[in-house]
Every structure is written in C-alpha cells, then in structure tokens.
Amino acid sequence: MTSTLGFAILAVLARGDRTGYDLATAMRRPIGYFWTAGHSQIHAELQKLRSADLVGFESEHGPGPQGRKVYHLTDAGMRALRDWVTEPPRERPERDELVLKTYASWLAEPDLIREMFADQLAAHEARLAEYEHHEASFDEPPAFGDPRFGNYATLRCGLSYERHRADWCRWMLAQLGRSGERPIGR
Known part of the structure; x- marks a missing residue:
C-alpha cells in the first residue's frame, strides 16, 4: 500500500526524472500549496517506492565525489498512479x-x-x-x-x-x- 506522500512523489516523477533534491524542491511549489514533506521523509519514501518497483534510478556523476541518483517512474509506478488518481480520496480526520x-x-x-x-x-x-x-x-x-x-x-x-x-x-x-x-x- 503506497502512502499519499508516495503518490505525491510519483505525481512529480510523472512530469520528469528528478534527483532527491529536485523532488524536495518540486514538493515546495506547487505541491506545497496542499502537501508538505521534509527532505528526510522524501528519501525514506523513495526507498519504499523502489522496493515496490514503482520508481527506479540511474546513477550520474555528481558535482562532488559521490554520484547522484536520478529517479524515474517505472511502468508499474505509472499504472499505480493512474489507478490512484481516480479513486475517491481517503477520509482523513480534521486536525486544525x-x-x-x-x-x-x-x-x-x-x-x-x-x-x-x-x-x-x-x-x-x-x-x-x-x-x-x-x-x-x-x-x-x-x-x-x-x-x-x-x-x-x-x-x-x-x-x-x-x-x-x-x-x-x-x-x-x-x-x-x-x-x-x-x-x-x-
């Protein structure tokens, strides 16, 4: 079962491949209008999405000594996202x-x-x-x-x-x- 944050990440990746940093930036605007997530939450969720084969990544040479991972949506990730988009939203308790x-x-x-x-x-x-x-x-x-x-x-x-x-x-x-x-x- 993919979390709502997971689907938010899939939705961003459906628009194009991104690094973890790029995902965090994209989550600020426009997704920040309605959903927020910290950098550590995004990275933890990416690992769950990878385990479920909903996202993959390619390693690229980064600006520093370590490479960087550029994440992409897999075919299974695109199918899961398309199915999820038309499901009624889950009830959530109001907490204001x-x-x-x-x-x-x-x-x-x-x-x-x-x-x-x-x-x-x-x-x-x-x-x-x-x-x-x-x-x-x-x-x-x-x-x-x-x-x-x-x-x-x-x-x-x-x-x-x-x-x-x-x-x-x-x-x-x-x-x-x-x-x-x-x-x-x-």
Whole structure:
C-alpha cells in the first residue's frame, strides 16, 4: 500500500526524472500549496517506492565525489498512479490546531488571543499575496491534460483557502474587539 506522500512523489516523477533534491524542491511549489514533506521523509519514501518497483534510478556523476541518483517512474509506478488518481480520496480526520485553540480560547487572556489571530491574519495575507503573484504568471489557465493544469488547479485551491482563513481571522478579530475584557470563566 503506497502512502499519499508516495503518490505525491510519483505525481512529480510523472512530469520528469528528478534527483532527491529536485523532488524536495518540486514538493515546495506547487505541491506545497496542499502537501508538505521534509527532505528526510522524501528519501525514506523513495526507498519504499523502489522496493515496490514503482520508481527506479540511474546513477550520474555528481558535482562532488559521490554520484547522484536520478529517479524515474517505472511502468508499474505509472499504472499505480493512474489507478490512484481516480479513486475517491481517503477520509482523513480534521486536525486544525488553530480551530482547537479557538475552541478553548475562552480560557486565555483576550489580548493574547487577539495577538495570535493578528499574527495568523498576517501569515495568511502574506501567503495569499504570494499565491496571487503566482497566479499572475499564468496568461490563462492551462487546458486539462496539460501538466500545468494541475499546478493551476491546486493554486486556485490555495487561493480560496487563504482567502477563507484570512476572512475568518478578520471575523475573529472583530468578535474579539466586540467582546471587551471579559473575565475568564465558564
């Protein structure tokens, strides 16, 4: 059973051969809009994918004394990826730390909660500006079937998410501004 990270790696390799470093870079954008993974996670997952014969590699002379591995998708990897793409996504539990903190926020000092939401708002607005900058680089949305279509579609999802989170943070700040300095209690 291949993990979701494994399928993310297969999806990147379906666009072209990559070294482990290149995979980690590709996982930052556009995949970073919706999925993150560290360099060590990627390398561990590559070993699992190799064991399952879903990826292979060629050794090349590297810039240093050691060679470098350039990974590629195998035919079995392409079949597995194609099958996986059309399966319904697995149910996943929602785990949103900010929402959990909001649920328990009545226990905290209102000024500290306001500060947390102001910081969150700034972070979401910064990501939104970054995503809008990326969106401006597209003359028009790529057509379905073009590998760049996936980049654009995930970017659109990221834009919607960041707008929603920024709006929610603004709403929370407005609510916190209206609530005054209520004492902590039940």
